[in-house]
Amino acid sequence: MSSVFGQTEDSNDSSNGAQMMEELVRLTMVPLADTPINFDGSFAYELTQSDQTTVGELRWGNSGKTIMWTDEFDKKGLYTLQLDPSKPLATLTMMNEEGHFLTSEMMTRANLWSENGTPPPFTKELKIDSRAEADTLLGYTCMKYRGKSGKEKVAIWIATESVNLSKENAYSLRTAWGHWLNSRVTSKVLRGLILPDGLPLKVEWGESQEDGRLPNVMTILTLNASAAYTLNAPQIWMHVPGRDINEVARELRDEKGAKDTKD
Numbered sequence: 181m182s183s184v185f186g187q188t189e190d191s192n193d194s195s196n197g198a199q200m201m202e203e204l205v206r207l208t209m210v211p212l213a214d215t216p217i218n219f220d221g222s223f224a225y226e227l228t229q230s231d232q233t234t235v236g237e238l239r240w241g242n243s244g245k246t247i248m249w250t251d252e253f254d255k256k257g258l259y260t261l262q263l264d265p266s267k268p269l270a271t272l273t274m275m276n277e278e279g280h281f282l283t284s285e286m287m288t289r290a291n292l293w294s295e296n297g298t299p300p301p302f303t304k305e306l307k308i309d310s311r312a313e314a315d316t317l318l319g320y321t322c323m324k325y326r327g328k329s330g331k332e333k334v335a336i337w338i339a340t341e342s343v344n345l346s347k348e349n350a351y352s353l354r355t356a357w358g359h360w361l362n363s364r365v366t367s368k369v370l371r372g373l374i375l376p377d378g379l380p381l382k383v384e385w386g387e388s389q390e391d392g393r394l395p396n397v398m399t400i401l402t403l404n405a406s407a408a409y410t411l412n413a414p415q416i417w418m419h420v421p422g423r424d425i426n427e428v429a430r431e432l433r434d435e436k437g438a439k440d441t442k443d
Contacts, residue, residue: 210420212270212279213263213413217246220352221405227251228397235401239409243348244355248272248411262359265299269363272416280419290365300372302358304329306336308376317381318400325376332369333394334385338378349405350379367396 219241227234238249248261257274268287272279287293294300306325315322320339327334343350357380361370369385384394 209278209417211414212261212272212411212416212418215413217241217263217411217413219246219248219409219411220407221349221356221403222407222409223353223403224401226397226399226401228395230395238356238360239407240352240356244352244357244359247356247359249360260363262363265359265362270418277416278418279416281421283421286421291368292363292365292371299362302372302374304372305374306334306376309335318403320379320381322381323378327369327373329369331387332367332385333388334369334373334383335394336373336375336380336384337382338376338380340378343379345379345405353403353405354380 219239222237222239224235224237227236234252234254236249236251237253238247240247242264245264246262248259250257250259252258257272259272259274261270261272261279263270268282268284269292270279270281284293284297288295288297292299304327306327309324309326312324315324315337317337317339320343321341322337322339325336325338327336345353354375358373358375361373361383364370364385367385370383382397382399384397386395389395
C-alpha cells in the first residue's frame, strides 16, 4: 500500500512541476494583440510549388494591410500573419493557440525588409503580354502581364472587365494580394510589384524550367470579399525572440521599483 501512495505522490510532484514550468514559460510570452483582429474577406487558392499542389487560404482586413494565410489547410492550422506592413510577420499554430513573432533582424535576413528595417517599396511595373491570348478565370476575362528580376520571371493574370466587387472591396483585395506576394520568402521577383488595374486572379513565378514553364503557380479558386472573421488575438500567446525568464524578472523588478518610487 505504501508503494501506491509513494507513486501517487511522485505523480503529483511531477504534475506540479510541469504546471510550474508551463506557468514560467507563459510568463515569457505575450498576447498576439490586446484586442481581437477582424478580417473582412477571404479567398481560397491552389498553390503548386516544385510539382506539389496544395490548397490554401488568405484572409484580409484593415483595407488589405492585415492579412493571414496558410499554404496548406491540412497542416493543423499553421498560419502566417501580417498585423501591419511596418511590423514583422508572425507564425501561428491555431490548434495550440500559440505562435512566434519574427524580429526585424529576421525579416532583414530573409530579404523581406531592406537593411534599414523597412518593407521594400512597390516600384516594379509589369508589362502586358501582347502575345498571350485572353484567359478566363472565375468567369472573368483576364489578360496576362509579365515581369522579370534577374533569372526569375513573374506572370500575373488580371481580370480587366467589371467585377462584382465594390470599389472598397476591390482596393482591399488588391492591397492584400500585394502584401501576400511581398511576403514570399524564397522569391525576390514578387516583391514590390505594382499590380495593374483590375482584379488579380493568378500568378506564376520562378526561374523558367526546361519546357519554359514557371515552377510556382497560385490560382484563386473561390473569392468572398464579405467573409467576416474574428481572430481572438488576446487568447493567442506568442513567443518573443530573446524574451526569457531573466528578462521577465527584470521587467517585474523595474515595475516594482517604479511602483515603490511612486508610493
